[in-house]
Amino acid sequence: MSKPPFSFALALLLNLFMFLSLQPFQVISQSFNTERSILLELKLRLGNPHSLQSWNSSSSPCDWPEITCAHNKVTGISLHNKNITEKIPATICDLHNLKSLDVSNNYISGEFPRILNCSKLEYLVLSQNYFVGPIPADIGQLSRLRHLDITTNNYSGDIPAAIGRLRELRYLSLVQNEFNGTWPVEICNLSNLEHLAMAYNDKLLHSTIPKELGALNKLKFLWMTDTNLIGGIPGSFNNLSRLEHLDLSFNNLNGSIPGGMLKLNNLANLYLYNNRLSGHIPWRIESFNLIDIDLSSNSLIGSIPEGLGKLQNLTSLSLFWNRLSGVVPPIIALIPSLKILRVFRNRLGGALPSELGILSNLEVLDISENQLSGPMPQHLCARGTLFALIASSNKLSGQVPKSLGDCGSLLILQLFNNSFSGEIPSGLWASSNLTSLMLNNNLFSGKLPGKLGSNLLSVEISNNRLSGPIPVGISSWVNIKEFKASNNLLSGKIPVALTSLPSLSTLLLDGNQFSGQLPSEIYTWNSLTTLNFARNQFSGPIPKAICSLPRLAFLDLSENQFSGQVPSELGHFNPNSLNLSSNNLSGKIPHQLEKWDYENSFSNNPKLCGNIPTLKRCSGSHKLPTKYLAMIIAFPIVGFVVIMSLCTFFMVRYYIKEKGRENLATRWKFTAYQKFNFTEDDILSNLKEDSLIGKGGSGMVYRVPINNSRECVAVKRILINDRKLDKNLEKQFTAEAQILGSIRHANIVKMLCTISSESSKLLVYEYMENQSLDKWLHSKKRASSSTSSTQYAVLDWPKRRQIAIGAAQGLRYMHEDCYNSIIHRDVKSSNILLDSQFKAKIADFGLAKMLTKQEESGTTSDLLGSFGYIAPERVYTRKANEKMDVYSYGVVLLELTTGREAIEGNENKNLAEWAWKHLEDEKPIEEALDGEIMEQCYREEMIRVFKLGLRCTGKEPSARPHMKEVVSILGRLGH
Structure with a gap:
């Protein structure tokens, strides 16, 4: 046999080399194909969602946006916010190198996913879904897990002790679930844990904080708000040397604050508010990194430690609602970083430090409800950053510093219930940013100004010594909602100019020296709910126009010299509170008012008669x-x-x-945003005064029929005072209208088109048959128009629950699901509209206010919102955000559960403050609920929604839930 040629042998060797060298690539290719097949099968099991359209058989998984690879192997899957509704299949663990899985912010239900065989899993996020049932008892099999987040689900039962076997765990979040058992002390075995969050699990059984928790010496973040903790804070917490954030608020902790806690060098945020802690605040404070301290709503005693003055990085100090005494230490005023100081509702006395405001960028100072005395510091606004000064209910005296009148940043000033004297600084009246001025119950003198700052919404100057007439220039107070000037020395006639204030809701002028007849033009007060002219010298007849005010609920004209008959129209008016006593009225009262509700409303009118005990009987006809x-x-x-x-x-x-x-038609610009079957002329030709269904400060709303049919649209007409509208403002309006016109959501009112001219803009929306939630909740408490054909019955709880869920879904879509997040800025019950089936839809996105706010620069971020719905941090920041919408929505929840109005607190509290005070006073929640609908079968649901309303209206924005959480919580009701 002949030997093979050399070239043949060489070729054979080369082929062998190529085969061996290509073998790893073939393995990798085969691995890729296997992992791609698993992922494509996963996509199919998840319902083939459109959000995963990039997953296909012709590309590498490592190129898909949701996939992370290492060394050409799939190691991570992120399905965050992909609208997934199907369960996660166990086959996902066939990806043997999977280390990270994130399925947060979806709609996945069922039990804990079957992923315990994913043995290499290190990062697992299941938050913001609808998982139910217990956490598996054998979760300890995921032994490599470093990060576990199941926030905002419906997990229940015990938190399994097996979690304590996850020794590699650094991050553990169990926030906002339905756990109703115990939480295991075995968590304290997680020696590598840095972040532990268990907040808002209020169904957990009462338990103490185990002292073993102090052994977690790597812990940096501990958040256990509202977890039914009882007992004291263990001294072992002094060992948490790396702790940066500690929040144990809203529990039932008692005892004293461990002295060593304020020696933790890394501690930056300390929140122990809303507990029952007692004793003194530790005086030795060495946690020099502290930037935020909140020990409010406890039972702490003693003085404010001067050691707090050493915290040169401190920006916020909240010690309110305690029993602290002594003075405000001057050293506190020398902290350069201090922005917020809240020590109200204590027993502090003495004078305020004169240094306050000189060195620090002070933004909020709330010292109300103490026993402070002496003058107000002169330099509170030295840095020009002060937004809110609340010093009510003290013993402060002297004149209000002129520098406060020159404080351009000031938004809220509350000095009521003190002994201030002299004239009110003119700068306060004219301030362009001030929104609330509360100076009642002092010794102020002087006269009312002719002009008021453009943003002032509330003026309260009752119980002072102000004198003189109401100036004719009061017509410039165009944005004023509340004017309370009871018990002064004001005199003269009521000027017609006072009737031109379109937003006025409360007018109190009782206990003055006014005289003459009331102007007949008062019919223009369409927003007025409360009118008190008692104890003056008014004369003449009661104007019939007063009976046509559509929202008036409280009317007091007592102790005057009114004469003539009680207008028969008052019988159709039917107010909540009516007082016409001590006048010179005569004749028979309207028969509709002859009931016990009004038996004291007409006393001391000798010439009046009627069928009620306090009046004489009317004789026969003459x-x-x-x-x-x-x-x-x-x-x-x-x-x-x-x-x-x-x-x-x-x-x-x-x-x-x-x-x-x-000629007029040629000046209108028509812009369509959706398909519809009407024309511009259909709208313009049917826009008539008799179709007016609503009126406010920013525009009028009409019900406009189209195509000569029963079909209607709602048209909001905004009159523009300045015809030379700024081009930038015009562009912004157009841009925002396009965004809102593009929204497609079942719980947001459709904007169909805009029709614009030089002098006005028409916003055309779908028509909502049942109008606003506000009317259904509160119209029975207000005077209804005699011409109104709409009857507003009591809304039962199932409808209220449906409305709460619908409105929440609309806001959630705006905040989280729109391509660009939308902040509503003015959430309130009158902006939640109801269709024929009582489906709720969010309406009125502030475009009208943007166009009528002539003083603003054109940005909508500066818009304030509506009184009673405004988040407290609105005084700290001018920029609107989602959490401000959440606060306003929380007020709506409180309206739904209590039946009260947003501004129906006492003299100085809105509904949210009233509800929190109800909770602080430990009164039963049942007493706060709307008695007209509190059937026993809905009692628990109403309590849960009331509590959710409290969470949404929490003082700290970070403590409020996102709308996704709200939707999740409300979605569990009725099941």
Whole structure:
């Protein structure tokens, strides 16, 4: 046999080399194909969601955005916010190198996913879903797990002791679930743990904090708000040397604060508020990195330690609602970083440090409800950063510093219940940013100003010594909602200019020296809910126009000299509170008012009669005097002349309007955002005064029929005072209108189009048959118009629950699911509209306010919102954010559960403050609920929603839930 040639042998060797060298690539390719197949099968099991459209058989998994690879192997999957509803299959563990799995912010239900065989898993995030049942008892099999987050689900039962076997765990978050058992001391075995969050598990059984927790010497973050903790804070906490954030608020902890806790060098945030801690605040403070301390709402005694003054990085100090005494230490005023100081509702006395505001960028100072005395420091606004000064209910005296009048940053000033004297600084009246001025119950003198700052919403100056007339210039107070000036020395007649304030809801002028007749123009007060003119010298008849005010609920005209008959229209008015006593009224009262509700409303009017105990009975009919017979005969003749004159006037007006229609139409700009079956002319030709269904400070709303059918649209008309509208503002309006016009969500009112001219803008929306939630909740407490055909029955709890869920879903979509997050800025019950089936839809996104806010620079971030719904941090920041919407929505939840209005607290509290005070006073929650609907079968649901309303209206924005959490919580109701 001949030997093979050399070239043949060489070729054979080369082929062998190529085969061996290609073998690893073939293995890798085969591995890729296997992992791709597993992932494509996973996609199929998840319902083939559109959000995973990049997953296909022609590309490498390592190129898919949701996939992380290392060394060409799949190590991580992130399915965050992919609208997934299907369960995670166990086959996901066939990815043998999987280390990270994130399925947060989806709609996955069922039990804990079957992933215990993912033996290499280090990072697991299941938060913001609908998982139920217990955490598996053998979760300890995931022995490599370093990060576990199951926040905001429906897990229940005990927290398994097996978690204590996850020795590699650094991060553990069990926040906001339905755990109703115990939490295991075995968690204290997690020696590598750095982050432990168990907050808002209020169904856990009462338990003490185990002293073993102090052994977690790597712990940096501990958050256990509202977890039913009892007993004291163990001294072992002094060993948590690396701790940076400690929050044990909203529990039932008692005893004293361990002295060593304020020696933890790394501690930056300390939150122990809303407990029952007692004793003194430790005086030896060495945690020099502290930036935020909140020990409020406890039972702490003694003085404020001067050691706090050593904390040169401290920005916020909250010690309110305690029993602290002594003075505010001057050294506190020397902390350069201090922005927020809140020590209200204590027993502090003495004078305030004169240094306050000189060195620090002080933004909020709340020292109310103490026993402080002496003058107000002169330099509180030295740095020009002070937003809120609340010093009410003390013994402060002297004049208000002129420097406060020059403080351009000031938004809220509350100095009521003190002994301040002299004139109110003119700068305060004219301040362009001030929104709330509360100076009642002092010794102020002087006169009212002719002009008011453009943003001032509330002025309370009752129980002072102010004198003189109401100036004619009061017509410039265009944004004022509350004007309370009871018990002063004001005099003269009520000027007609006072009736031109479109947003006025509360007017208190009782206990002054006003005289003369009331102006008939008061019919323009469409927003007025409370009117008190008692104890003055008014005379003449009660104007009939007062009975046409659509929202008036409280009317007091007592102790005056009103004469004549009680207007018959008052019988259709039916207010909550009515007082016409101690006047010179005569005749018979309207028969609708002859009931026990009003038995004291007409006393001390000797010439009045009626079928109620406090009045004499009316005698039989008498022959009319001759002058009245003459009037009866003359009336038809005068009426005929008036009618003919009106007909002539309207015919001329119609002719002029028709002549100008063609020129007018050419000035309208029509912009469509959705498909519809009407034209611009359909809207313009049907926009008539008799179709007006709502009116506010920013515009009027009309119900406009289209195509001569029963189909209607709602048209909001915004009148623009300045016809030379800034181009930037015009562009911004157009941009925001396009965004809102593009929204497609079942719980957001559709904006169909805009129609614009130089002088006005029309916003065309879908029409909502049942109008606003506000009317259904509160109209029975207000005076309804005699011409109104709508009857608002009591909303039962199932409907209220449905409305709460719908509104929450709309806000969640705006905050989290829109391509660009949308902040509503003015969430309130009157902006939650209801269709024929009581489905809730969010409406009115502030476009109207943006266009009518002439003083603003054109940005909507500066808009304030509506009184009673405004988040407290609005005084600290001008920029709106999601948590401000959450606060306002929380007020709506409190309205739904209590039946009260947003501003229906006491003299100085809104609904949210009233509800929190109810909780602080440990009163039963049942006493706060709406008695008209609190059936026993819904009691627990209403309590849970009330508590959710409290969470949403928490003082600290970080403690409020996101709307996704709110939707999740409400979604569990009724099941």
